[in-house]
Amino acid sequence: MQVSFWGVRGSIPTSGFDTIRYGGHTSCVCIEAEGHPPLVFDLGTGARALGRYLVQKDVEKVYVLLSHTHMDHLYALPYFAPVFQPNCRVHLGLPAESAEAARSRVGQYLNGVFHPLRLDDIGSRLAFHGVPAGEEFSVGGYQVATLRMVHPGGTLGYRVQLGGRSVCYLTDTGPLAKPDEGLMANKAPTAMELDLIALVQGVDIMVMDAMFDEDEYLDKQKWGHGFPEYTVAIAAAAKVSTVVFFHHSPDSTDDMLDALSQKWSAHQSPRVVVAKEGSVMDLEG
């Protein structure tokens, strides 16, 4: 099983001389495993390059799971090449009560006003799925579990299991407790934190929103983004092997992310990685 990072930035693409090394594309992560179709998390602007790669590989089926439909996670749907391949079927799952509700939500973007394409132009090539919070299901041989996270409008966090390997994708979420409660206050986890700890229990790789530092989080508690110390506290409580800081702020330069990486470089249990566009993590098995 392999996890590749095609977009690691939050909120808005940030190309520029000071974001070259960590990358400026917004959220897109791909899981590949021998004998299984690729499973993609989010279609931020990084999905354009991923789509070209998947077409080159001649994939016939792709599963996409969206955390939510804020534009930094959906923008590249009409630039995701597999959608336009006659021999490829793209299954698109997002938080919604039904397939029809999922389709109608995406149709608010691809309506000929905000983008030249209309959903009807590409919709027949897409199979929509409404993904419920708090349920488990299987796609492409992967076992998937979901949990509602803390973000304006709501997001879904995902756990994906294949054989003995597992990955969690938890972006666009603030802490699951107020600052004076739960892990942030060095107290027992809240009920919501316990749900999250159960979801991520023992995973090999946990990709999680760490967009802010703690002070910025305290200033912007309603924005629905996390910070490194909290992400690590969740991972440690759930005995996660490796945590990946994700959804970097558009204001975080390469030098700032290097400093963040350096600060956490000696940390064990969990090991800490700062997400980098173009990087690949291999999990044996």
Ligand SMILES: [Zn+2]
């Ligand atoms: Zn986002």
Ligand SMILES: [Zn+2]
């Ligand atoms: Zn968002």
